[in-house]
Amino acid sequence: MSDKVFGPGLAIASHRGFGKNVAGWPENSLPAFQEALRHGVPWLEVDVRRTRDGGLFVHHWPSVGPEDGRFVSDLSTEQALRAGLLALPDLLEVLTPEVGIIFDVKTALEDALLPPSEDTTALLLPTLEAERDRPLLVTSFDPASLLFVGQEMPGVPRGLITWISFPIRKAVPAAARLGVEVLSAHWKSFGPNGTDSAPHHRPAEYAIDVAHRAGLEVLAWSPVMGPAAELAAAGVDALVVDDVPGGLALARSLAS
Secondary structure (H helix, E strand, C coil), X not given: CCCCCCCCCCEEEECCCCCCCCCCCCCCCHHHHHHHHHCCCCEEEEEEEECCCCCEEECCCCECCCCCCCEHHHCCHHHHHHCCCEEHHHHHCCCCCCCEEEEEECCCHHHHHCCHHXXXXXXXXXXXXXXXXXXXXXXXXXXXHHHHHHHHCCCCCEEEECCCCCCHHHHHHHHHHHCCCEEEEEHHHHCCCCCCCXXXXXXXXXXXXXXXXXXXXXXXXXXXXXXXXXXXXHCCCEEEECCHHHHHHHHHHHHC
């Protein structure tokens, strides 16, 4: 049995439900996740934020929405529910055991004022324990969050997320030295981009091979389908996609 996080082949995870800005499917809504599941996606990427009273909700941005500028970390659980946010337990209730979850821990600014035992990551620990029998990955931009999970929940796979266009030459050693299992890099990190002005870049295949030799699996997030196919050919282990049908078709084509 493989001890890889994503197993053999190319793993596909749906982004923010059924994808970012997909017409007819509000991001991080229960119907959007259910539509992704209807298409047979094996992994869901699930953003996790806390309310001021410790409720956990599935929401990407720190505030409720473009018109509602209230910050999730300022709301009570009841206020978040009235605002239409999806409570994490309500999503988990509809998932069958074989569906993998990538928990993307969105630490709040105010977590800096809390002891580690009370912040967003700590609040997620009981959920991780309850869900350990399914495929799991905990990711975050915050390395301290990943270190805390490693300390409190040994054996739960973790992934370092690096920022948009963050150079892959820096991301790979950072994840390897942190001791996590997965590097979750933005798709533009794998080559020249408008942020990284270095005159020369290693090919994506080379960087991914170095990551694999360092013991990392590599996830690329939010590629459109052309670059997604190129990254799959270069050897990434998983893609978090906004085009769920396109991503699943890509994975099927590679498997066949």
